[in-house]
Amino acid sequence: NSKVIQTPRYLVKGQGQKAKMRCIPEKGHPVVFWYQQNKNNEFKFLINFQNQEVLQQIDMTEKRFSAECPSNSPCSLEIQSSEAGDSALYLCASSLPRLYAEQFFGPGTRLTVL
Amino acid sequence: QQKVQQSPESLSVPEGGMASLNCTSSDRNFQYFWWYRQHSGEGPKALMSIFSDGDKKEGRFTAHLNKASLHVSLHIRDSQPSDSALYFCAAPYGSSGNKLIFGIGTLLSVKP
Numbered sequence: 001n002s003k004v005i006q007t008p009r010y011l012v013k014g015q016g017q018k019a020k021m022r023c024i025p026e027k028g029h030p031v032v033f034w035y036q037q038n039k040n041n042e043f044k045f046l047i048n049f050q051n052q053e054v055l056q057q058i059d060m061t062e063k064r065f066s067a068e069c070p071s072n073s074p075c076s077l078e079i080q081s082s083e084a085g086d087s088a089l090y091l092c093a094s095s096l097p098r099l100y101a102e103q104f105f106g107p108g109t110r111l112t113v114l
Numbered sequence: 115q116q117k118v119q120q121s122p123e124s125l126s127v128p129e130g131g132m133a134s135l136n137c138t139s140s141d142r143n144f145q146y147f148w149w150y151r152q153h154s155g156e157g158p159k160a161l162m163s164i165f166s167d168g169d170k171k172e173g174r175f176t177a178h179l180n181k182a183s184l185h186v187s188l189h190i191r192d193s194q195p196s197d198s199a200l201y202f203c204a205a206p207y208g209s210s211g212n213k214l215i216f217g218i219g220t221l222l223s224v225k226p
Contacts, residue, residue, distance in 0.1 A: 004157070031212065041200060043216040055210060091157050100146045100165070100206050103214060105157030 003027075004106035006092050007074075011111045013082045021109040022074040025094030031055075032069050033103060034077050037089040049075065050097060082113040117141070120203050120217035128225050133193050135220045137203030139184040144205040147186045148214070149177060152200040161188070161201075193224045 005024040013019045025032050034046040047057035049069040057067075064083075069075040079086055089110050093103040117140045127133045137147070146165040150158035164170045164177040164186065171177075176189045190197055203217040 006157075033213070035214075041202075041219045043202075043204075043214070045213045045215075048213065056208060056213065093157075095212065099210075099212070100163070101212065102148070102160045102163070103212075105159065107155070107157050 004092055004094055004104055006090075006106035006109050008109060009107065011109055013111065013113050015083060015113055016081050017113075018078060018080060019082045019086070019111055019113070020076060020078040021090055021111070022076050023092030023094075023106060024074045025092070026104050029094035029096060029104070031095045031097050031101070032075050033093040033095070034067060035091045035093065037091055037108070039088070043091075046077070079111075082111075084113050087111055087113045118144070118203055118205055118215055118217040120220055122220060123218070124221040124223070126223045126225060127193050129193060129195060131193050131224075133190040133197070133222055133224070135188045135190075135201050135203075135222070137186040137188075137217055139186070139205060141205075141207075142184065144184070144207065145181075146206055147177075147179065148204045148206075149175075149186075149188045150202045150204055150216075151197075152202065152219075154199070158202060190222075193222075195224050195226050198222055198224045 003026040033048040036044045048055045067077045089108040091108045093105045095101040095103045119138045121136045148163045149161040152158040164179045178187045200219045204214040
């Protein structure tokens with residue numbers, strides 16, 4: 001059973017709408033990752049945090065995506081203006097702050113942009 | 115472009131049979147590899163990691179790494195229908211060594 005909790009499991013938005021998804025990492029894991037898995041099963045790293053600080057993010061995330069991991073609240077990933085190409089499974093993972101640490105994934109949020 | 119290639123794309127084995135999955139890296143900076151499994155409707159779950167040349171066995175699963183050829187394989191003996199899933203090879207990369215780059219996956223089907 002996944003110990004990383006993601007909500008909602010399914011999200012349907014129209015083009016141009018905001019889409020927001022949340023993640024509660026596994027207890028004791030200060031490092032959080034967001035990945036996008038498309039319909040061809042290709043994974044794309046989006047952003048990662050350690051505690052509340054952004055470690056790395058890709059250009060796409062800097063422009064239309066915003067993410068945060070506030071203290072004592074769920075982490076979130078928000079797409080400001082959804083596009084059809086954003087339809088994908090968004091996976092949150094958490095890990096210990098160790099080199100090559102195992103990442104524990106949640107079940108994902110399936111976003112469909114109509 | 116850093117890449118991790120996987121083969122075959124799909125594989126069907128009979129229950130009790132051996133499944134062999136392959137992964138090749140194009141970047142010699144990749145020194146550590148994970149195998150993840152993803153069942154339908156779930157997120158990926160780590161099966162095992164390997165970073166030393168040779169074999170690593172965990173139960174029915176054996177991973178093999180050849181650093182010279184950058185080839186990693188996963189062998190599943192006594193395959194069970196519950197092993198039917200997508201299998202991904204992944205390598206940590208980046209300055210913190212923690213972002214994962216995934217292969218395209220192998221869809222394994224174990225027939226009863």
